[in-house]
Amino acid sequence: MKTISIINLKGGVAKTLTADSMAHILATYHGARVLLIDNDKQGNTSKAFGVHSYDDKSISDVLTARRLDPWEVIRKTRFENIDVMPANMTLIRANMEVLMDSTRPQQTRLRAALNTIATENFYDYCIIDNAPDINISTINALVASDEVIIPIKIDEYAFDGLAELKEQIDNTRDDLNPRLRLAGCLITCFQRTDADRQGEAWLQDKPEYPVFKTHIRYSEKVTESTFAKSPIAEYSRRSAAAMDYIAFVREYLGRGKA
Ligand SMILES: Nc1ncnc2c1ncn2[C@@H]1O[C@H](COP(=O)(O)OP(=O)(O)OP(=O)(O)O)[C@@H](O)[C@H]1O
Ligand SMILES: [Mg+2]
Incomplete structure (x- = not known):
């Protein structure tokens, strides 16, 4: 099971759209079995796949409960190959609880749960949609990840926080997870403006930030698809x-640009 974190400290840069689209395309176009983890209290991924709830277990339980079977938290979706570990607002409290309980390791709880899941060899990919923040979750x-993908929407402040995020990735690699690598930055919401072209060129010029060749163009259909609770490629x-x-x-899987 390969685990990929979709992350950026900035809000509204298409982290969730990227996580959900990637999961859906890997599952339906490439036949992969995908576990999608919602690691954001907003629960947008959980809502998109119809599993947002306060009655069932969520990632909060994975982070705080002792001796929890992580399979109890995983929910089926209408897509045969996509399961979701949901999130909701209880994640605010769960984050505080993790920080207050230093009797157990605080940073490796999700990894422990994913290691348990990985032993069953059920999923090919685990994709984690993150909150626009660096916090304990x-x-x-x-x-818990092998790779990081950073969605970036070009605007005046597009690169704010990028250095801090890179530092956090590097520190995590040094301290706790030597296999972690930055797979690349993904330009999202691309419009053919000078600003977008210049922003993309600026990033392509920075060797420390690999950039995917494919950028994601802006489409009005995206908003409609979120209301319809249907992944954009569907x-x-x-x-x-x-x-x-x-x-x-396809590029991510190493098959070149379409
Ligand atoms: N390619 C696109 N074309 C049009 N709209 C887009 C595109 N990508 C993202 N959006 C819109 O931008 C908004 C933010 O997207 P999304 O929720 O995926 O971002 P996010 O980074 O997960 O936000 P948050 O930080 O709040 O979790 C949404 O309304 C989404 O529909
Ligand atoms: Mg989001």
Whole structure:
């Protein structure tokens, strides 16, 4: 099971859209079995896949409960190959609880749960949608991941926090997770403006930040798809954003640009 964290300290840069689209495309176009982890109290991924609830266990329990069977937290979706570990607002409290309980390791709890899951060889990929923050649950995600993908939406402040995130990734690699690597930055919501082209060129010039060749174009269909609770490649597979996400996943899998 390969585990990928989708993360950026900035909000609204298409982390959730990227995590959900990648999971859906890996599952339906590439036949992969995917566990999608919602690691954001907003629960957007859980809502998108119809598993947001306060009655069932969530990632909060994975972070705080002792002797929990992580399979109890995983929910089926209407997609045969996509299961979700949901999140809700209890994650605020769970984060505080983890920080207050130093009698157990605080940063490796998600990894321990994912190790248990990985022994069953059920999933090919685990994709973690993160909150726009570095907190104890995002650190748990980095410690549990093999790779990081950073979605970036070009705007005036697009690169704020990037150095801090890179430092957090490097520190996590040094201290707790030597296999962690930055797979790359993914330009999202791309529009053919000078600013977008310049921002993309700026990033491509920085060797410390690998950038995927494929960028994701802005599409009006994306908002419609979120209301329809349908992944963009299902809702409108001919939209620019869907075609780009399909090409991005192909590039990610090493099959070159479409
Ligand atoms: N390619 C795109 N075309 C059009 N709209 C997009 C595109 N990508 C993202 N959006 C829109 O931008 C908004 C933010 O996307 P999303 O929720 O995926 O970002 P996020 O980084 O997960 O946000 P948060 O930090 O709040 O979790 C959403 O309304 C989404 O529909
Ligand atoms: Mg999100």
